[in-house]
Amino acid sequence: MRYHTVCLESFGYTLPDEIVTTAEIESRLAPLYERLRLPAGRLELITGIRERRFWHPGTLPSEKSTASAFKAIKAAEIDPRDIGALVHASVCRDHLEPATACRVHHQLGLEPSCQIYDVSNACLGVLNGIVQVANMIELGQIRAGLVVGTETSRSLVETTIEQLNSDTTLTRESIKSAIASLTIGSASCAVLVTDRELSQTDNRILGGACLADTSFHQLCHSGADEAGGDGMHPLMTTDSETLLEAGIATGSQTFKQFLKELEWSIDSVNKSFCHQVGASHRKRILQAFGLDLQNDYPTVEWLGNTGSVALPISMALGIEQGHLQQDDHVAMLGIGSGINALMLGIDWQTAPLADPPPVAKSLSTSQRA
Secondary structure (H helix, E strand, O other), X not given: OEOOOEEEEEEEEEOOOXXXXXXXXXXXXXXXXXXXXXXXXXXXXXXXXXXXXXXXOOOOHHHHHHHHHHHHHHHHOOOHHHEEEEEEOOOOOOOOOOOHHHHHHHHHOOOOOOEEEEOOEOEOHHHHHHHHHHHHHHOOOOOEEEEEEEEOOHHHHHHHHHHHHHOOOOOOOOOHHHHHHHHEOOEEEEEEEEEOOOOOOXXXXXXXXXXXXXXXXXXEEEOOOOOOOOOOOOOEEEOHHHHHHHHHHHHHHHXXXXXXXXXXXXXXXXXXXEOOOOHHHHHHHHHHHOOOHHHEOOOHHHHOEOHHHHHHHHHHHXXXXXXXXXXXXXXXXXXXXXXXXXXXXXXXXXXOEOOOOHHHHOOOHHHHO
């Protein structure tokens, strides 16, 4: 895929106030740890995640998505009447119906002619939404579009803890399928995409590539379809080891196609943002692609895996911390369960951003290492 008139204009994000450390989660897993004689610190050692964040109980995804979208609009200084599409693209949503995008659209006060719908594709939802909006802009159907998502992790983590403590048939081997569920964090991010004439940044989306290997669709899955509210009791099973190897294989093929499509070499990629699953996963994937870890921006250590929001919020935070420079070629490297991979290339110029919240202003070097 190639684009000629599409720009990645601005970001807006919202982070929860409540910080939950991995040590706290392990303390709540004391019955399991004692029964299986697991050493303390095991979870952080395996995942590289020190902490993640939870929204307050009862928080609806639309509430935080609206806040993030407002920030993206404010940062771009765009007339909301120019926004012709709103895509809500996270795994979590308010209800099975109507689309969560409906409430966000209403709270933002966007035009009745604005197209609104939800997109769900595991951790690739926001990137998929960006592509859909970019396609509409390239076709001349709209001038600007918002893609936003909010992931909420409290229910999944707490239900997983309860299940691990109560099921006395579990073994050291069988609990492996639940580890990924304990890495999930909450966050919200919005991305505003515009046509080049409307843009004040000229941060062009040049194009990208996608690839699916659905023979691995059973490696990571939840139970029955559930919305993301705190009243639900979700559980997930993940074959993390096989998923990593299959993800690297699919991602590597996609990355080769990505470079070919954009006529880039590996050396053409100045900076990258990849999906944030775990510290070792990130390292393995970047090494497989031949990319320098120092040119990528990590957030997984302190945000956990925030699903579809992980890549865009890492990019938003990276911009605030000065990770991008003018004329950087930026690779957005998305890989999600299914297995799906989607990668976009950006010609970066400038970065209009609203004032960062205190958590971003106080982000330390140690948190980013």
